[in-house]
Amino acid sequence: MDRRELEAKGYLVTPGFIDVHAHLREPGFEDSETIASGARAALRGGFTTICAMPNTEPAIDSPGLVAEVIARARAGGAARVLPIATITRARAGRELADLVELSAAGAVAFSDDGAPVDDARLFRHALEYMRTKDLLLIEHAQDTQLSAKGVMNEGVVSARLGLPGIPNAAEETAVARDIAIAELTGARLHLTHISTRGAIASIRDAKARGLRITCDVTPHHLSMTEDWVGGSREFAWEREGHGREAPLATPFDSSTKVNPPLRSLSDVRALWEGLVDGTVDAIATDHAPHASIRKDVEFDLAAFGISGLETALSLVLGGVNAGWCDRDTAIRALTTGPAHVLGISVRDDDWIAIDPDAEWTVATESLASMGKNTPLLGRALRGKVVYAVVGGEARYEGGLRGATPVGSR
Amino acid sequence: MRWSRRHVLDTDDWSNEEIEAVLDTTGAMVEVLSRPVRRAPPLRGRTVVLFFAESSTRTRVSFELAARTLSADVVNISASGSSVEKGESLYDTVRTLQALGGDVVVMRHSSSGAPYFVSERTDAAVINAGDGWHAHPTQGLLDAYTLRGALGDLAKKRIVIVGDVAHSRVARSDINTLVPLGATITLSGPPTLMPSAWRCGQAPAGTTYEPDLDRALEGADGVIALRLQKERQEGGLLPSLREYTRVWGLTEARVSLMRPGAPVMHPGPMNEGVEIDAAVAHGTRSLVERQVTNGVAVRMALLYLLVGTPTLEAS
Numbered sequence: 001m002d003r004r005e006l007e008a009k010g011y012l013v014t015p016g017f018i019d020v021h022a023h024l025r026e027p028g029f030e031d032s033e034t035i036a037s038g039a040r041a042a043l044r045g046g047f048t049t050i051c052a053m054p055n056t057e058p059a060i061d062s063p064g065l066v067a068e069v070i071a072r073a074r075a076g077g078a079a080r081v082l083p084i085a086t087i088t089r090a091r092a093g094r095e096l097a098d099l100v101e102l103s104a105a106g107a108v109a110f111s112d113d114g115a116p117v118d119d120a121r122l123f124r125h126a127l128e129y130m131r132t133k134d135l136l137l138i139e140h141a142q143d144t145q146l147s148a149k150g151v152m153n154e155g156v157v158s159a160r161l162g163l164p165g166i167p168n169a170a171e172e173t174a175v176a177r178d179i180a181i182a183e184l185t186g187a188r189l190h191l192t193h194i195s196t197r198g199a200i201a202s203i204r205d206a207k208a209r210g211l212r213i214t215c216d217v218t219p220h221h222l223s224m225t226e227d228w229v230g231g232s233r234e235f236a237w238e239r240e241g242h243g244r245e246a247p248l249a250t251p252f253d254s255s256t257k258v259n260p261p262l263r264s265l266s267d268v269r270a271l272w273e274g275l276v277d278g279t280v281d282a283i284a285t286d287h288a289p290h291a292s293i294r295k296d297v298e299f300d301l302a303a304f305g306i307s308g309l310e311t312a313l314s315l316v317l318g319g320v321n322a323g324w325c326d327r328d329t330a331i332r333a334l335t336t337g338p339a340h341v342l343g344i345s346v347r348d349d350d351w352i353a354i355d356p357d358a359e360w361t362v363a364t365e366s367l368a369s370m371g372k373n374t375p376l377l378g379r380a381l382r383g384k385v386v387y388a389v390v391g392g393e394a395r396y397e398g399g400l401r402g403a404t405p406v407g408s409r
Numbered sequence: 410m411r412w413s414r415r416h417v418l419d420t421d422d423w424s425n426e427e428i429e430a431v432l433d434t435t436g437a438m439v440e441v442l443s444r445p446v447r448r449a450p451p452l453r454g455r456t457v458v459l460f461f462a463e464s465s466t467r468t469r470v471s472f473e474l475a476a477r478t479l480s481a482d483v484v485n486i487s488a489s490g491s492s493v494e495k496g497e498s499l500y501d502t503v504r505t506l507q508a509l510g511g512d513v514v515v516m517r518h519s520s521s522g523a524p525y526f527v528s529e530r531t532d533a534a535v536i537n538a539g540d541g542w543h544a545h546p547t548q549g550l551l552d553a554y555t556l557r558g559a560l561g562d563l564a565k566k567r568i569v570i571v572g573d574v575a576h577s578r579v580a581r582s583d584i585n586t587l588v589p590l591g592a593t594i595t596l597s598g599p600p601t602l603m604p605s606a607w608r609c610g611q612a613p614a615g616t617t618y619e620p621d622l623d624r625a626l627e628g629a630d631g632v633i634a635l636r637l638q639k640e641r642q643e644g645g646l647l648p649s650l651r652e653y654t655r656v657w658g659l660t661e662a663r664v665s666l667m668r669p670g671a672p673v674m675h676p677g678p679m680n681e682g683v684e685i686d687a688a689v690a691h692g693t694r695s696l697v698e699r700q701v702t703n704g705v706a707v708r709m710a711l712l713y714l715l716v717g718t719p720t721l722e723a724s
Contacts, residue, residue, distance in 0.1 A: 106456075163521050252522025299521065398418075
């Protein structure tokens, strides 16, 4: 199949998606995901390149570990995997990892994701030192004193459910700090999984001042609100114009527990506004698969994270179909946007075909990811990747035949 | 009305009629409790499992008495002396509960939402006996029943709830029960112990926040003081217990700001001398003991509505 053929059949053909933020869990947590299963899930979601976060066990903080991730990904024969290495040794937040050596071994960026670099002085030195080779730091911006033991967004829903909250201010004070230090050092800084209106405003302002700041938002923060923790299953764009609906799911479902937490409708709107005006550079999944043993527990004890690679496209297209963003902008945020963030080029021989109207139902058995932790299980979604090519080689094909030919739509 | 609920997890989605049905049934149970032989057969052959993963003597004994009065068999799985203490997961415990085959699981748990987790994984009816900061439905219902006994119709009555609202399942369940019955609620207490959304214009319908307790009590029809956990001070939420008592403690002088005879309630156990003066706790306005008695009747009512056979005749 070549792309013209598929285009002629009515599919939307785009460059392969690039995810700057995915957790593949290997080494250390192979009961949740492996590099191979994560890379297969990526292809099903249209991602031909994914960046693997280093919060594994051991954390990816040495050149040997970076090489090992690359070797295992290559053997998998699915999506390309670009390793991200830690900023600090063992992700402990105390001393810098060997950043230049890690970069030479193939680390595409650096992050202690899962946690911020709490120590502002160390964060400053990390950014300064990265100027050696103009390396990229990806920061999980959160004031951990303010987020404390919070397990969901702090607001009217956490008040009702009696769950400790994570206020928007936990992200916004951290973003403000990070921007100030980026300005001080002149370094590149990428702020990942931005979730609040205030953070978007700060980043918009920083960009207007010419700082080298980029950011991404996740498909779940673009589509779901804090009400999901209380049992709602209405997408943000379905909430327009009416008040609280009857819950559709049992409240306290740990599949809705994610960090940063699902926020309010006003925050979701701000993320889309940021996407439309260019404040948001990329959509990244923060794919966070977990074995059921870490999710099938009390809400406050459950691990944070949503398995997101395979539902990302449908969620983004949901907002597009609701008129919250045009399709080209959304696709750019999945392709050229993240490529620009990472400083890599969009490859001609990595491409995908999408059936934007195909309906499919999210089910544990239909997900290639080992992480079945998504509040979308059982949900019918629209928009599906039917073909994925990596390096000129067709590596995924799903649902091509049943797709509606052009003209009959 | 026909009772159709399978579980009692939270009263936040209950209709007015459902609350009334429980309160009416509670009245019938008070009558059973006043008989010379306090025993009725509607739960004969039923097994009630009391699963208390967080220790609570009062609520557990209240449920146990309620279940036995209705002739149920009672099994206890408490935090001490059971595998819960040894780190057994809730998932494992639920599977055990399911295998044991009880008809009702009454559960107390320190995690908000844990009863939902259990209700999804068992065939038994689940009654929430308090989960984290979330809900304590039987306390809300018994407080409503007790207030009605003292004040009659609660329409247009204003009740003050003072104390650590943020961490209080009692406050949430009181709001969910009293507001549908027509009462308005004035919440009072330190801003650090109030959910931030409720302080900032998003308080639940029928409630307002007034940090000044004297103003809150002025002309009120009743007050419910909440227990203050002493660790709140260590968490940086309070300067000192002494200051808390001075500003938000219920004293004789303060309660007299309410309407004459307006009742004082407390879910217990009380920290006398912290959130409430001994003189108030045991004074003429205090309904604290009646709350305890009514608690048994409310719990009987729920057990009866959930799994009882329709006879209250003495056997």
